[in-house]
Amino acid sequence: MISELQMMKRKLAKLNQALGFQRSHSTKQKVKIISSKSINDENGRGGDHLSMIIARTRSNPLDLSTIDALTLEEDANYNSWVVEHPSALDSFDRMMKASKGKKIAVFLDYDGTLSPIVDDPNRAFMSDEMRAAVREVAKCFPTAIISGRSREKVKEFVQLGNVYYAGSHGMDIMAPPRPVKACDGKNHTIVQGKKASEALFQPAKKYLPAIKEIITELEEETRKIQGARVEDNRFCVSVHFRQVREEDYNILQEKVKSVVKNYPEFHLSEGKMVMEIRPSIEWDKGHALEYLLDTLGLSNSKDVLPLYIGDDRTDEDAFKVIERRGQGYPIIVSSIPKETRASYSLHDPSEVLSFLLRLAKWRKSSSSCRPLTQIWGI
Ligand SMILES: O=P(O)(O)OC[C@H]1O[C@H](O[C@H]2O[C@H](CO)[C@@H](O)[C@H](O)[C@H]2O)[C@H](O)[C@@H](O)[C@@H]1O
Numbered sequence: 001m002i003s004e005l006q007m008m009k010r011k012l013a014k015l016n017q018a019l020g021f022q023r024s025h026s027t028k029q030k031v032k033i034i035s036s037k038s039i040n041d042e043n044g045r046g047g048d049h050l051s052m053i054i055a056r057t058r059s060n061p062l063d064l065s066t067i068d069a070l071t072l073e074e075d076a077n078y079n080s081w082v083v084e085h086p087s088a089l090d091s092f093d094r095m096m097k098a099s100k101g102k103k104i105a106v107f108l109d110y111d112g113t114l115s116p117i118v119d120d121p122n123r124a125f126m127s128d129e130m131r132a133a134v135r136e137v138a139k140c141f142p143t144a145i146i147s148g149r150s151r152e153k154v155k156e157f158v159q160l161g162n163v164y165y166a167g168s169h170g171m172d173i174m175a176p177p178r179p180v181k182a183c184d185g186k187n188h189t190i191v192q193g194k195k196a197s198e199a200l201f202q203p204a205k206k207y208l209p210a211i212k213e214i215i216t217e218l219e220e221e222t223r224k225i226q227g228a229r230v231e232d233n234r235f236c237v238s239v240h241f242r243q244v245r246e247e248d249y250n251i252l253q254e255k256v257k258s259v260v261k262n263y264p265e266f267h268l269s270e271g272k273m274v275m276e277i278r279p280s281i282e283w284d285k286g287h288a289l290e291y292l293l294d295t296l297g298l299s300n301s302k303d304v305l306p307l308y309i310g311d312d313r314t315d316e317d318a319f320k321v322i323e324r325r326g327q328g329y330p331i332i333v334s335s336i337p338k339e340t341r342a343s344y345s346l347h348d349p350s351e352v353l354s355f356l357l358r359l360a361k362w363r364k365s366s367s368s369c370r371p372l373t374q375i376w377g378i
Pocket residue numbers: 109110111112116117118119120121124146147148149231233238240242271272273274276312314
């Protein structure tokens with residue numbers, strides 16, 4: 001049985017981890033701040049419950065009883081949020097019952113969903129268990145990964161041949177070459193992919209030269225800021241500040257803004273400890289989801305239930321599309337309460353893994369898992 005002291009220690013460890021604290025050497029078990037950056041893992045800068053805690057702790061180091069009270073408050077907030085956004089694991093049977101006779105199509109975000117958030121974006125590896133789970137899910141349902149990363153990069157991480165990939169927040173999609181309504185229009189180019197059964201859809205292609213220029217300028221401007229990192233996501237750019245000292249953040253932000261302001265066709269947004277620069281076209285993860293449904297021949301069917309799992313702000317665009325369709329399962333991955341259009345929640349990538357395993361198992365037990373070509377005619 002876990003003793004009260006052990007429980008307390010666990011809570012302390014959990015809070016310390018979330019806040020970036022380390023235990024001080026004091027015998028009174030006070031804690032001290034070593035970094036406040038991890039506080040923003042969930043929501044970017046400020047605004048959430050943990051940020052309030054950290055603001056309070058700046059002047060008053062916490063003792064165990066205060067931490068305990070704050071942790072309880074945090075747990076209570078989370079629990080009431082989960083009532084509004086029920087756990088997809090707890091709701092699994094109900095969700096699957098409602099999907100009887102309907103077709104599920106699975107859409108997955110990558111960072112923070114299939115892989116845990118880590119300091120080094122190049123080391124955001126997905127576990128072998130997660131890969132195996134996605135592979136099994138993709139054997140049973142049409143499955144796509146929609147990421148902010150470049151399509152090549154996310155494919156390199158995922159290493160699966162039986163899923164579709166959309167990179168650059170949906171601005172770079174490799175999908176089946178079906179006639180598509182959504183892509184009519186002057187901004188959209190369709191290029192045949194390597195396999196005859198796939199076509200490449202890149203609605204922001206004309207911005208590539210400007211993106212290259214932006215990357216060069218950002219690298220030059222941010223070179224001297226320790227920890228800043230520019231990531232080329234092909235049709236968009238990320239400037240990471242997870243490893244930037246707090247006192248340098250404003251300088252970095254100003255430098256990034258000063259570059260972006262010279263490119264009126266681009267805009268700046270924020271994700272988890274990252275600034276993202278994207279062409280201002282009407283295309284996001286929500287459009288990518290619709291596009292993929294369309295190319296899969298699933299857009300018009302009232303019997304199709306898109307299931308989307310994601311953790312970040314850009315995933316909200318996909319949640320919105322599912323909400324508008326009135327059918328499907330938008331699932332947010334979050335360990336803290338946050339504003340979302342998702343109906344369901346999962347706490348972290350380990351719960352995503354459990355959910356995917358259960359989904360594949362459910363499908364296999366409810367019908368034989370035939371090749372997708374037979375199930376969907378693709
Ligand atoms: O749409 P996603 O697949 O979730 O991609 C969004 C961004 O994810 C990556 O950054 C985030 O994860 C990193 C690794 O865990 C972390 O270090 C960083 O702080 C997070 O923001 C990726 O590197 C970005 O380019 C994506 O835009």
